[in-house]
Amino acid sequence: MANTQALCSQFKVDILNGLHAFGASVVRGATTKDAYKAALYLASASRGASDTVYNSTGEVSGTNYSAGGVAVTTGTAPTLSGTTAIFTPSASIVFTTVTLSTAFDAVLIYNDTSATKLAVSVHTFGSQTVTAGTFTLTMPTHDASNALIRIA
Amino acid sequence: MERQQLLDALSALPDEAFAHVAAVCHDIARRLPDDPAFGPVGVGARACLGIPEPKPAPQAVPDATPTANDVTVGLTGVEGNGEAGGLG
Numbered sequence: 001m002a003n004t005q006a007l008c009s010q011f012k013v014d015i016l017n018g019l020h021a022f023g024a025s026v027v028r029g030a031t032t033k034d035a036y037k038a039a040l041y042l043a044s045a046s047r048g049a050s051d052t053v054y055n056s057t058g059e060v061s062g063t064n065y066s067a068g069g070v071a072v073t074t075g076t077a078p079t080l081s082g083t084t085a086i087f088t089p090s091a092s093i094v095f096t097t098v099t100l101s102t103a104f105d106a107v108l109i110y111n112d113t114s115a116t117k118l119a120v121s122v123h124t125f126g127s128q129t130v131t132a133g134t135f136t137l138t139m140p141t142h143d144a145s146n147a148l149i150r151i152a
Numbered sequence: 153m154e155r156q157q158l159l160d161a162l163s164a165l166p167d168e169a170f171a172h173v174a175a176v177c178h179d180i181a182r183r184l185p186d187d188p189a190f191g192p193v194g195v196g197a198r199a200c201l202g203i204p205e206p207k208p209a210p211q212a213v214p215d216a217t218p219t220a221n222d223v224t225v226g227l228t229g230v231e232g233n234g235e236a237g238g239l240g
Contacts, residue, residue, distance in 0.1 A: 007235060033204045128225065133221040137224075150231040
C-alpha cells in the first residue's frame, strides 16, 4: 500500500454543499439548500469566468421575461461520479411564452439566496431569438463527463 | 357489351348522333382523373384526342409572417479542475 497525493473526492462535493470555509464565510440561517436562478444574456454581452455576481448588464428583455430570470430546480444534491463531484439541475430551465427579439446566447446560473447573488457558472449556446414561444434549456447527462457543473 | 360491338353500334349511328357521342366522349376524356387507382386512363384518353393536360392546382404559398415558435437548446456543462499541490 502506498500513499497518494490527492484532493479528496468528497471534499469536492462538500465544496458544492458549502461545508468548507477557508476564508471569511457567511452566517447561514438554516441548513436548507440555497435557491438558484438562471438569467439569459444577449449575444453582445460579456458574461464569463470573471463574473462574481448576477449582473443585469446585457441581460435579455422582452415579453414575459422578468429581470433575474427563472428558478433552477435543484432536486438532486451534488454527488460523486468516480472522483468528479457533479451537479446538474433536476429539470430543464423553461422560459414560458416569451418574445426575445434580440439575439441571446448565454445563461448565467447564480445563487439567488445569497445577498449579493453570487455567480456560479455561465453556459453558452447557439444564438437564439424567440417569438411568442417557450424557450427551454435542457440539461446534459448527469455524469462525470457531461454534468452541468463538474469539479474533477 | 364487347368493345367491337360498341364500335359497330357507334359506326351505324347517323352522322349527327355520332357527332353527339364523340362530343360526349371528348368531354369524358377531359374530365377523367389522373388517379393511380385507375391507371393512366385520363392521360391516355386525352393524348388520343389531342386534349392538353389540365394544369395542376397552384400550391398554397406559406405565410411569410413569423409564427409562434418554441425553441429548445441543450446546455453543456462546465468543469473546474481540483488539484492537490506538493509540499515544499
